[in-house]
C-alpha cells in the first residue's frame with residue numbers, strides 16, 4: 001500500500017478559520033467555506049447570515065443617540081404646542 005487512500009487534511013488545517021464571535025465570546029474555530037471568510041454557520045452557506053438590504057442594523061439604529069435626540073426634539077415641540085394651546089385658553 002502506498003497510502004493512496006490517506007485523506008489530505010492539509011487544506012483543512014491551513015484554510016482560514018471562520019473567526020466569528022460566538023455566543024460565549026470566543027472565536028468560531030470552524031474552517032471557513034471555500035472562497036468565504038466565514039464557516040457555514042456564520043454566513044458561509046448560501047441563504048444564511050445577513051441578507052442584502054438587511055434591516056436589522058437599521059432597526060437597531062432607532063436607539064442611537066441621533067434618533068433619540070430627534071425624538072426628544074419632537075417631544076419638546078409637542079410640549080411647546082400644548083403649552084401654547086394652554087395659553088390660548
Ligand SMILES: [Zn+2]
Nearest residue numbers: 018028039042
Ligand atoms: Zn463560524
